[in-house]
Amino acid sequence: MSNKYEEAFSNTFLNVMPQFGIESVTLERQTECGSKIDAPGVVCIIGVTGDLHGNVIFAMTDECAKMVASSMMGGMPILEFDEMAQSAISELGNMLAAGACTYLEIMGIKADISTPTLMHGDFVVQASFEQVTCLEMRINDMHFYIYVSLERK
Amino acid sequence: MKEIKVAVVDDSPFSVAMLTNMLTENGFQVVGSANNLQQAVDVVAKEKPDVVTMDITMPEVDGIECTKTLHKLDPDLKVVIVSSMMDDEIIRKAKRAKISGYVQKPVDAEELTLTIKRIMADEELFAELDKLYYTVFKEALSDTFNKFFHAVPEYRDEQKANIEQTSRGISSVMGIIGRYGGRMILDMSTDTASGIARTLFKIDQPTKEHIINVIGELSNIIAGNACSLMNKSNPLFGLRVAPPTIVYGELIKISNSELNTVTSVKADTTFGEIYMNIGFNRGECE
Numbered sequence: 001m002s003n004k005y006e007e008a009f010s011n012t013f014l015n016v017m018p019q020f021g022i023e024s025v026t027l028e029r030q031t032e033c034g035s036k037i038d039a040p041g042v043v044c045i046i047g048v049t050g051d052l053h054g055n056v057i058f059a060m061t062d063e064c065a066k067m068v069a070s071s072m073m074g075g076m077p078i079l080e081f082d083e084m085a086q087s088a089i090s091e092l093g094n095m096l097a098a099g100a101c102t103y104l105e106i107m108g109i110k111a112d113i114s115t116p117t118l119m120h121g122d123f124v125v126q127a128s129f130e131q132v133t134c135l136e137m138r139i140n141d142m143h144f145y146i147y148v149s150l151e152r153k
Numbered sequence: 154m155k156e157i158k159v160a161v162v163d164d165s166p167f168s169v170a171m172l173t174n175m176l177t178e179n180g181f182q183v184v185g186s187a188n189n190l191q192q193a194v195d196v197v198a199k200e201k202p203d204v205v206t207m208d209i210t211m212p213e214v215d216g217i218e219c220t221k222t223l224h225k226l227d228p229d230l231k232v233v234i235v236s237s238m239m240d241d242e243i244i245r246k247a248k249r250a251k252i253s254g255y256v257q258k259p260v261d262a263e264e265l266t267l268t269i270k271r272i273m274a275d276e277e278l279f280a281e282l283d284k285l286y287y288t289v290f291k292e293a294l295s296d297t298f299n300k301f302f303h304a305v306p307e308y309r310d311e312q313k314a315n316i317e318q319t320s321r322g323i324s325s326v327m328g329i330i331g332r333y334g335g336r337m338i339l340d341m342s343t344d345t346a347s348g349i350a351r352t353l354f355k356i357d358q359p360t361k362e363h364i365i366n367v368i369g370e371l372s373n374i375i376a377g378n379a380c381s382l383m384n385k386s387n388p389l390f391g392l393r394v395a396p397p398t399i400v401y402g403e404l405i406k407i408s409n410s411e412l413n414t415v416t417s418v419k420a421d422t423t424f425g426e427i428y429m430n431i432g433f434n435r436g437e438c439e
Contacts, residue, residue: 045398045400047327047396047398049330050330053395055328057398086408087411090411091411112330113330114328114329114330114334114335114336115328115434116410117328117336117408118408118410119320120408121403121404122402123401123404123405125398126369126400128369128396128397
């Protein structure tokens with residue numbers, strides 16, 4: 001089942017990334033997936049409450065995280081997914097979720113977000129609800145996944 | 154509210170005089186002024202103001218860089234940008250530099266007064282939360298364990314430091330939303346989680362689903378109860394929790410977050426060690 005509010009997340013992503021000089025951004029696919037998510041390397045979890053309740057999970061490979069972090073820092077080369085890069089990705093998660101909330105508000109849906117929690121490594125993420133929408137975004141030749149696990153209150 | 158001490162940093166003597174008069178007339182105590190970075194450092198070190206009004210265009214370094222230097226001296230210092238220039242780029246930079254507010258020139262006395270008063274009232278509220286949250290979350294964890302297992306955990310290694318953690322095997326992340334955003338993490342080994350699930354489900358071999366379910370529910374109860382208690386203490390906190398996200402696997406690194414306050418503690422339970430980490434952010438500037 002597709003809900004209109006998911007476009008708030010993909011559209012925010014499409015608007016935000018070019019601000020960091022990443023021009024090649026598309027929404028490749030939108031699928032319904034189960035609640036069990038294999039983390040590709042880096043995951044940023046943000047809680048949501050309000051008219052919508054649940055979590056948004058941004059997931060990407062280490063390579064993608066380093067590329068995005070580098071673009072966010074004006075092209076500064078990033079070899080390791082170090083503290084600086086982690087901080088940038090947390091900030092990105094925050095910006096994307098906050099941006100989506102602004103977008104939702106225009107649609108008449110009020111939602112507030114928690115601070116982001118960033119995790120990296122080799123693990124599985126169990127989302128809070130059975131139904132999760134995966135927005136598969138493509139940046140250059142890499143994938144960036146937005147998992148929307150939200151319910152209308 | 155106590156008298157608020159303000160220092161004015163602006164390269165223009167005219168602006169310094171105007172802002173000083175405006176602030177004094179509105180009941181603030183102007184403790185000093187500065188026209189450049191060195192003078193700003195000196196006035197903050199000597200007079201210890203609560204708030205600094207900061208021009209963006211300054212000789213040598215700009216107001217954002219000047220703020221970063223002052224924050225090294227006093228991380229709690231509140232900085233209000235007072236500048237004729239105000240665009241998205243400046244606001245973005247200001248947010249990153251933890252600037253508390255901005256007022257555009259020509260300055261409206263009422264706007265400046267309200268901005269400073271709001272920042273200081275918020276400071277008091279955040280200080281109240283900071284004093285309270287750790288005890289309340291620890292109590293909620295103890296209460297939950299006492300009710301379910303008739304045993305209260307012993308706590309050790311309380312830490313205020315915000316450092317990267319390696320997960321013990323399974324982590325529950327609860328987003329907290331309200332006047333201040335935050336999050337709670339409960340982390341434990343699979344054995345510990347399994348023991349809890351065995352006891353609560355009264356089965357010998359709990360499945361992964363049982364374990365995830367139980368850890369999610371426990372986190373929900375602990376964070377939910379803690380936030381209710383916080384709201385009872387002061388309704389202005391308005392805290393609510395998002396549902397838990399459970400993370401499990403061979404290698405999980407929990408990054409240190411950019412939180413204004415964070416406390417972690419290890420709880421020794423009859424099932425094993427549980428690591429609890431709670432943190433809050435002051436939030437965005439006005």
